[in-house]
Amino acid sequence: MLDVSLSVPSRPARRPARIAILGGGFSGAALAVHLARTGGASVTLVEPDAVGRGVAYAADPAHLLNVPAARMSLYPDVPDDFLVWARARGVAASPTTFLPRALYGAYVSETFGRVAAGTTRVVRARAETVDAGPAGWRIRLADGGTVEADAVVLATGNPPPADPPGLAGIIGSPRYVADPWRRDALAAIGAADAILLVGTGLTALDVLVSLRERGHHGPIRALSRRGLVPLPHLEAGGPPAAAPVTIAPGTSLEGLVRLVHAAGKAAVADGRAWQGVVDGLRAATPTLWAGFTAVERRRFLRHLRPYWEVHRHRAPDVVLGHVRALQAAGALEIVAGRILESAASADGVAVTLRRRGSADLEQVRVAHVINTTGPDTDLARGGGALLRDLLSRGVVLQDADRLGLRTSTDAAALRADGTVHTGLYVLGQARRADLWEHTAVPDLSRGAAALAEHLSALTVAVATP
């Protein structure tokens, strides 16, 4: 390997590192923008599709951001950048508006084009393998090409959802939509078809909105283990947000739950919004997560995660209003329960389910089942050919709970033996194993800015004759 190290790039015998970013969704594009801002590095971005979109922002025009406009800036130090960009294009928006996700994709790709395209080489291809050699890293592409780099950033983003338990009998059937983010995923669904959504989180809300846009008016059931639906954001003009709680270092999971629950209750009793308590945990989340024991993490994932998700990853009220209207009209039933088995035939799908708290089995017949469980976190299963290859060769390490790739505090990837790579980094929600919350734009843009600062200081020794 080349000697890649942190040093001042003014010594004549060193040159700036060549950086390859694999994946040009939000995270990869944001990193390229921040690297262009700091300057100096030579950057190649490998992305098979449009830069700056990914599955989230290449969306159906009816899908809204689930974070208000004032918190969606690419630049942590310029929080209203997206808001200003949108207003300059005639979009009526306040800091608390939930703008369309497709508009956000336009903001990211246009900013990339304006700030970084001149200094970033974009390679339209899929990366298949990454190998370390004596002269740096070699990335092999699906089209047969190669890219050489001194530092590589894995930013391959959101894997498609994993098939939920109980659906083995319909995998491969045209009546099962395994990946709702695939283009035309809902094309075969008739306006009056009965639908079963498996998953009741943000992805289910997206699909409900898409079905409405397509004129769907058939009966819908949405099922998850606990039947929990995302809660609303703070309302503009509603009660003021509660103050964040102070958490002592080393607080146990049980202690944290007690504290947060009590603070939320006290806030509501005091006429304040509980959302402030949850939002106040944001900055402390990685430290709290790092401080939990393996047993606490597993307890959290098994019992508390669904509650955390609906309180933390909330939905715009206009979207929840659509859910309430469907429920009031009897067109949508939210079911807490489990699917035991399923079978597809030419005219539909038969599903056997058991409602939470009941011993009875229930037979349900629908025209289509849609998987709305959200991105898979097990990268050995869903992470695509590149991550599967790196995991199988021990080049990178997945955590025991299969939440993501293990990384150092500088975002460097860990090898299977736990040692830290020089020159291989991870950006995006794959860092959840160590940070837990590294999913939404406010966290990802901070991660991209910090990594850009680190990478732009890397230099490489130049061999002299």
Ligand SMILES: Cc1cc2nc3c(=O)[nH]c(=O)nc-3n(C[C@H](O)[C@H](O)[C@H](O)COP(=O)(O)OP(=O)(O)OC[C@H]3O[C@@H](n4cnc5c(N)ncnc54)[C@H](O)[C@@H]3O)c2cc1C
């Ligand atoms: C449906 C959805 C909606 C979301 N909405 C919001 C929101 O409203 N607000 C918010 O703050 N956050 C939201 N998020 C969370 C977060 O902002 C997004 O997940 C964001 O898109 C993450 O960006 P990313 O670049 O890490 O991943 P992705 O957007 O998934 O991008 C990864 C990119 O890598 C490319 N890629 C994959 N494999 C390879 C390979 N082998 N070689 C080269 N390229 C490859 C893909 O083509 C893709 O473009 C949403 C997430 C999802 C899934």
